[in-house]
Amino acid sequence: MSTEQRDTVFIGKKPIMAYVTSTLIQLANLPSVNIKARGMSIGRAVDVAQIISRKTENSGYMIGNISIGSESLESQDGKTRNVSTIEIEVKRNTQ
Amino acid sequence: MSTEQRDTVFIGKKPIMAYVTSTLIQLANLPSVNIKARGMSIGRAVDVAQIISRKTENSGYMIGNISIGSESLESQDGKTRNVSTIEIEVKRNTQ
Numbered sequence: 001m002s003t004e005q006r007d008t009v010f011i012g013k014k015p016i017m018a019y020v021t022s023t024l025i026q027l028a029n030l031p032s033v034n035i036k037a038r039g040m041s042i043g044r045a046v047d048v049a050q051i052i053s054r055k056t057e058n059s060g061y062m063i064g065n066i067s068i069g070s071e072s073l074e075s076q077d078g079k080t081r082n083v084s085t086i087e088i089e090v091k092r093n094t095q
Numbered sequence: 096m097s098t099e100q101r102d103t104v105f106i107g108k109k110p111i112m113a114y115v116t117s118t119l120i121q122l123a124n125l126p127s128v129n130i131k132a133r134g135m136s137i138g139r140a141v142d143v144a145q146i147i148s149r150k151t152e153n154s155g156y157m158i159g160n161i162s163i164g165s166e167s168l169e170s171q172d173g174k175t176r177n178v179s180t181i182e183i184e185v186k187r188n189t190q
Contacts (some may be wrong), residue, residue, distance in 0.1 A: 042138035046179040050165045054177070066161040068183065070145045082149070084141040088163065 011037035032091035049088045064089030106132035127186035144183045159184030
């Protein structure tokens with residue numbers, strides 16, 4: 001795993017706890033991290049954000065801004081189709 | 096289809112355009128409608144909201160507040176497990 005600091009975690013096909021760990025490592029150094037996903041992975045992005053906010057509750061991290069969008073992808077037959085995206089901010093709880 | 100006015104559309108296993116239609120029908124009478132989903136249907140809720148906001152663009156409806164959460168469900172073996180939820184507001188574009 002790279003130790004590079006990035007403020008975005010992209011959700012793919014790894015086990016969900018891998019993304020929880022990645023996000024928590026980034027949050028150790030940064031005030032906020034964005035969790036991004038598209039298509040079928042959108043539900044998993046919500047799971048990652050919920051696991052982090054639930055396990056750390058009042059003392060730790062909270063959900064920030066959430067935005068949704070769509071991207072045009074070109075499929076292998078040359079047609080473009082739209083895929084939905086989500087971006088969930090997780091940030092230090094400042095209470 | 097019932098003609099009852101409800102401000103929430105729950106996303107399940109029907110074809111996605113069925114939920115687009117339901118949401119548009121509710122929006123004809125109400126200023127805003129919430130699209131709700133949990134678990135595997137979360138990605139489809141984002142699709143429904145995106146289709147509506149994209150097709151109606153500047154003149155029609157826009158995405159409002161988005162919130163995520165989790166619910167405890169009791170599974171058939173008596174264990175409780177958490178499932179993520181999403182709620183997306185779609186409202187009249189007031190520009």
